[in-house]
Amino acid sequence: MISTLDGQHGAPAEKKPNDRALVLLARVAGCEPLIWRRLTVRESMWLHQLHDAIQIAFDWFDYQTHEFAIGNTRYGNPFKRDNIVIEDDRDVTLADVGLATAGMALYRYHFGEGWTVELQVEKTEPCKKNFSPPTCVAGERAGPPEDCGGVEAYNDMLACIKEPHTEIGQEWIEWLGPEYDAERFDINAINKALKERAKHEGKKDGE
8 A cells, every 4th residue: 555644744845947856766775675766856845755755655654753864964853862963854955955966865764673765866857847756767676564573574574475384474464464565566556646645735835
């Protein structure tokens, strides 16, 4: 199931005349075979909107805490504790944080399970007329199921479901549900959810 993420966030950033499109390669670290997505996004979009797009692209549900690490700065749900400072990702755009210049970033999700998505800026290009990102243009394999236990548990899960005759294999299959397919990558469903999310934000902007 693809989540449209109905959480309350700010309005989408407006397109600027000199706005650029960024082509991002997003890879889930530690998973074999590799799980990845290629996304086109607008440089003027808010950083938290990139968070939303990543959640949708990997079919996660935004149940847990997240953060971006770009250079020496961390962005996400803002807080200060000891020597840790996380800036609010609702207050900055991809241009503000210099993502194109940095060329790469880390997106961390569900600190208890330790998911990391490696983000690489593959190229920048002028926004074409009627450019409507974020859009998923390529990818492979289903995202790791929410709350499956982290990278090690996920890799163990893949091995277990190949042996459905075993007790643990059957337990995983029942937990995942009959529709789960680790090899399935539904680009149409992802882009439909991204489009619905954009419409949802547009409606809030008009309220």
